[in-house]
Amino acid sequence: MSLVLHNTMTRRKEEFRPREEGRVLMYVCGPTVYNYIHVGNGRAYLVFDVIRRYLRYKGYEVFYVQNFTDVDDKIINRAREEGKTPQEIARFYERAFREDMRALNVLPPDVSPRATETIPQMLEMIKALVEKGHAYVVDGDVYFSVESFEGYGKLSGRSLEEMRAGERVEVDERKRHPMDFALWKSSKPGEPAWESPWGMGRPGWHIECSAMSLQHLGMGFDIHGGGQDLIFPHHENEIAQSEAYSGESPFVRYWVHNGFVNIREEKMSKSLGNIILVRDILKQYPADAVRLLALQTHYRSPIDFGPEALEEAKRALERLENCLFALDSFIAKPPPRVAPARTQREVELSDSFFDFERRFEEAMDDDFNTARAMGVIFELVKELNTYLDEQQHFQTPASPMVASHGRDTLIKLCRVLGLFAPPPEGEEVERAAEEPVAGAEDGDAFPAAEGLVELLLEVRAMARERKQFETADFIRSRLREMGIRVDDLREGQRWKFVGREE
Numbered sequence: 094m095s096l097v098l099h100n101t102m103t104r105r106k107e108e109f110r111p112r113e114e115g116r117v118l119m120y121v122c123g124p125t126v127y128n129y130i131h132v133g134n135g136r137a138y139l140v141f142d143v144i145r146r147y148l149r150y151k152g153y154e155v156f157y158v159q160n161f162t163d164v165d166d167k168i169i170n171r172a173r174e175e176g177k178t179p180q181e182i183a184r185f186y187e188r189a190f191r192e193d194m195r196a197l198n199v200l201p202p203d204v205s206p207r208a209t210e211t212i213p214q215m216l217e218m219i220k221a222l223v224e225k226g227h228a229y230v231v232d233g234d235v236y237f238s239v240e241s242f243e244g245y246g247k248l249s250g251r252s253l254e255e256m257r258a259g260e261r262v263e264v265d266e267r268k269r270h271p272m273d274f275a276l277w278k279s280s281k282p283g284e285p286a287w288e289s290p291w292g293m294g295r296p297g298w299h300i301e302c303s304a305m306s307l308q309h310l311g312m313g314f315d316i317h318g319g320g321q322d323l324i325f326p327h328h329e330n331e332i333a334q335s336e337a338y339s340g341e342s343p344f345v346r347y348w349v350h351n352g353f354v355n356i357r358e359e360k361m362s363k364s365l366g367n368i369i370l371v372r373d374i375l376k377q378y379p380a381d382a383v384r385l386l387a388l389q390t391h392y393r394s395p396i397d398f399g400p401e402a403l404e405e406a407k408r409a410l411e412r413l414e415n416c417l418f419a420l421d422s423f424i425a426k427p428p429p430r431v432a433p434a435r436t437q438r439e440v441e442l443s444d445s446f447f448d449f450e451r452r453f454e455e456a457m458d459d460d461f462n463t464a465r466a467m468g469v470i471f472e473l474v475k476e477l478n479t480y481l482d483e484q485q486h487f488q489t490p491a492s493p494m495v496a497s498h499g500r501d502t503l504i505k506l507c508r509v510l511g512l513f514a515p516p517p518e519g520e521e522v523e524r525a526a527e528e529p530v531a532g533a534e535d536g537d538a539f540p541a542a543e544g545l546v547e548l549l550l551e552v553r554a555m556a557r558e559r560k561q562f563e564t565a566d567f568i569r570s571r572l573r574e575m576g577i578r579v580d581d582l583r584e585g586q587r588w589k590f591v592g593r594e595e
């Protein structure tokens with residue numbers, strides 16, 4: 094089956110053909126590290142994590158680059174407010190970002206370059222753009238001339254005339270066209286500054302993504318991703334810089350953009366004061382509930398991250414968990430001595446598992462339709478629950494084998510989407526672990542004390558049998574304080590390490 098994806102450049106779905114067979118090169122715009130990440134920006138990293146995981150599942154080798162914007166007006170302002178250096182602010186929130194991504198089970202990028210470590214590459218590009226007549230210097234600032242680049246506006250579908258007409262803010266008179274943008278800005282005293290042919294200064298935001306993606310992926314790489322709010326001007330400017338610099342086109346084969354985040358049908362924004370931080374959500378909801386919520390909407394559609402939607406996602410996650418738990422308990426029964434024969438019903442059920450996989454893949458191949466893919470997963474859950482119910486009346490020796498096959502299918506499909514996935518490993522994670530974020534608790538690593546938890550739960554079960562509910566509740570609440578959540582299910586007690594409450 095072939096994968097199709099929506100290309101913002103052509104505004105239609107296209108068959109996916111990477112530059113190099115079997116290999117996908119991806120670039121996603123990373124965060125400006127001046128604050129904790131909120132879900133409005135966080136959605137992109139979940140979306141592209143799922144896309145990356147699915148491409149891997151399809152057999153591609155994926156190379157994923159995501160930058161850190163660590164020099165920017167917002168960082169400088171924040172540093173001024175807090176009496177810190179811009180670098181202190183940037184490093185602090187970079188670590189916090191890595192922590193939040195790890196908590197969301199987002200796989201770390203293969204490379205995550207920082208803007209401040211890519212200055213020579215940016216200077217080289219800016220110099221070449223000036224030489225080629227695509228950029229001009231005014232009082233130590235360097236601007237890109239949008240009129241010098243023929244294709245300006247092709248990604249966002251706007252013409253320069255429309256942009257000029259739509260320009261409402263007061264235009265900097267030193268610019269030749271209102272849409273001309275800064276490649277290099279002269280630094281004011283006290284601001285971070287690097288030497289350049291035009292005096293001490295710092296890079297503009299757009300040039301960093303061009304410099305980094307070209308450095309690590311080269312012209313014509315496969316997927317460039319980000320939120321829809323980046324289409325204009327950021328990605329439009331990246332195209333202009335990269336294509337004008339290299340003289341080649343296209344800069345990127347497929348442009349992929351995710352939709353906005355709403356809170357109770359209002360756009361999440363600073364001015365409305367409804368910003369929700371990823372780390373605050375994760376204090377109340379398991380990461381998989383957040384992932385599941387993101388998956389239940391197509392990545393290009395707007396999504397609601399309000400409390401009701403989160404509660405609903407949590408309940409949906411519990412449906413999945415309960416099914417897996419019931420399957421596990423069922424499979425744990427001793428295996429039969431004789432190789433079991435399956436009933437007709439079981440043969441059909443086993444066959445249907447392959448059908449579920451096929452339908453799941455069809456949904457994902459259609460522009461990563463995770464909403465439809467989740468629908469397939471929940472149909473499978475329903476099917477498996479029905480089968481387990483039947484087993485209460487009529488159980489065959491083959492039942493555990495069939496249940497096991499069903500469980501494997503369910504887990505496999507969930508993991509493709511990053512649900513119930515093992516925590517990410519790799520160098521990036523170690524880097525984050527080395528330097529704990531101020532305020533984070535240490536000792537969150539769970540020791541091998543599972544046996545003790547099991548013992549306490551046995552005592553709790555005995556207490557409940559004897560109707561000593563106070564003791565039972567005491568054990569449960571003390572465990573919760575230690576970061577262990579106990580759920581009472583029909584099948585018995587289940588526990589999970591969820592981290593300490595604040």
Ligand SMILES: [Zn+2]
Binds near residue numbers: 121122123302327
């Ligand atoms: Zn970017």
